[in-house]
């Protein structure tokens with residue numbers, strides 16, 4: 208007998224990755240239309256919770272008006288003799304996986320960014336109460352994380368109760384994140400890896416270090432360590448650092464080996480502190496994205512909840528699509544908000560001196576971590592809307608990026624009987640997906656190519672800035 212016999216829809220890994228479009232929803236919980244949404248796991252004393260209890264604060268699914276979005280929160284309280292507070296983040300991250308096992312329910316993102324949809328088909332099959340979703344979660348947690356001895360689950364749809372609980376959850380997230388600040392990668396005896404997102408991004412593997420937080424922003428180095436200790440064969444595992452191959456770029460032999468093994472050879476090299484060359488792979492649930500802006504040779508930053516268009520005219524979703532899936536895409540780099548607070552944040556590429564645009568809301572959140580001499584020189588959507596305005600802003604503010612414009616030399620084209628050879632001199636980093644780059648510039652060789660042109664002009668675009 209299946210442990211889900213009494214659940215009216217099917218439960219299984221085959222439903223992970225199921226997408227539910229707006230026209231098919233019964234209701235949407237959280238998501239971009241709602242400001243207040245969260246999921247939180249708290250470790251409690253055994254006597255303070257009731258095992259198997261499911262609480263609903265506000266309307267149950269069947270009482271929500273169909274076709275609408277609602278503020279929403281999930282609080283999971285757990286207890287057990289081996290359950291320590293450091294496991295909260297890891298247990299919390301499994302909500303994403305387990306809810307996605309339910310036929311007709313989609314769960315995206317994490318923490319304060321959750322986005323759930325229930326489709327009409329599953330609702331009509333009888334999935335009409337949070338009690339049923341709670342039962343699925345309880346059983347999956349107990350079977351997959353047997354160290355959890357007691358679990359109590361609360362679903363909140365009452366708007367004022369969601370707001371209050373949301374504020375409390377934010378405090379918990381901040382406390383967790385602050386714990387690793389001040390720790391250095393050099394001092395860590397090991398790193399940790401996570402492959403939880405491989406069901407969506409088969410070649411993605413997070414390398415989690417004290418100074419490079421996971422892409423989703425939900426799992427810290429401490430969380431990785433606690434999870435690997437209690438469940439060493441699970442999706443979070445220890446990585447022996449091995450030889451440090453390049454301390455500036457953040458290349459470690461052990462991280463490379465783990466990556467190769469976990470991606471079945473697809474990715475075998477990573478520079479932890481760069482968006483270029485061998486950047487960290489990007490799955491689909493990164494909190495934010497660093498993106499190259501060739502017109503100014505700088506990097507922009509955007510995050511999931513930013514609703515407008517970025518300075519290059521593209522919304523977050525369009526750029527996220529070109530980076531996600533577990534690939535290494537030169538110049539497109541999934542990041543967590545916490546990584547922006549790291550002293551090693553994209554240090555190879557120039558760190559904050561290379562950032563030219565970001566949404567004002569994130570800037571406000573991380574402004575204390577941006578060097579004082581550059582913080583006012585980074586534009587936001589309130590300062591500029593177009594690339595031309597961006598160039599003017601950067602010049603007016605004397606952003607450090609303008610030094611890069613002056614440094615560049617003209618590219619050189621040589622023609623011979625063997626073909627044409629274009630050599631672009633020293634540019635430390637420029638994204639050309641699919642073309643291997645080498646230190647000291649890059650070379651494009653056109654073999655057996657026939658190019659007919661009345662006039663050939665080769666010009667450094669950045670000189671026009």
Ligand code: SF4
Nearest residue numbers: 401403404413421423
């Ligand atoms: S983004 Fe990384 S750390 Fe977060 S769940 Fe996915 S693989 Fe794990």
